[in-house]
Amino acid sequence: MSKPIVFMFSGQGSQYYHMGQKLFSENTAFRNCLLNMDAIVTRRIGKSILSEMYNPAKRISDPFDRTLYTHPAIFMVEYALYQVLFEKGIQPDYVLGTSLGEFTSAAVSGVLDAEDAMECILEQAIIMEEHCREGSMLAILDHPQLYNEFPQIFDQSELTSVNYHSHFVVSGENEKIKMIINFLKEKHITHQMLPVSYGFHSSLMDPAERTYKEFLRSKSFKSPSIPYISSLSGDRVTEIDHYFFWDTVRKPIQFPQAIHYLESRHTCRFIDLGPSGTLAAFAKQLISEDSGSRCSSIITPFQQELKNLETVENLLKLERK
Incomplete structure (x- = not known):
């Protein structure tokens, strides 16, 4: 029996300029989906996301971080990649989302249609920009216990996710995150700023709560x-309540628990449909050495998505024989 296929969808911080551009140029399903979604966004905010995302004046390394643009851009790329796989007859047995990626899981699994998902995403971004102070998110590549060991970290931030044994993320005000960075540099601890404008999954989101819940x-x-x-609960969700999509941006991410939930039941084929392949990288660290589960990504900043797509297709064909 072939492994159950798990489609994974990542959230804020996984985006960058020109993500999926080779697929956009050469894959009709991907391009048409992006164009259709871009038309929806343009009608709502008067701005083409594709013209920003594929701006020839921008480099991949330039920060792509305005939430009003990156929120829909992430969803558009993930949902368009899903359409590519669907046309090839590759369908998920499970969907797994984190943060903003919960919207893509919801659209793929029929919780709401893609246009409704986009409306929810845009409204969330608009409300955040109207009500919330800007903030930062910082990935720290060390053991998560570090967070509780040093007041220089826990006094200045909130823990938003523990991704595996040596990778966790904190959110906080811009100046406080700068103080943490200075401390980490003194301690020679590896860290990386995420390309975001807000401190997602922290109390910095609270000013948007009432309006978005309404x-x-x-x-x-x-x-x-x-x-x-869902990475909100770390297990299977059968009903989506009215405030689920608020909680997915406010509460901490439970991605390891979600992987362990699936691993305890199946040997899986995890396919990362996010822009960066970050969830596949995290999942590889979480899966036990004796597991038969495998992880693949398609779109990454290295722009090998056409080759990666072909590799995934071939692997799945072999597993189904």
């Missing part, structure tokens, strides 16, 4: 038609 109360959500594993 918006969500006007929406209705269906039960998932594909088993839905």
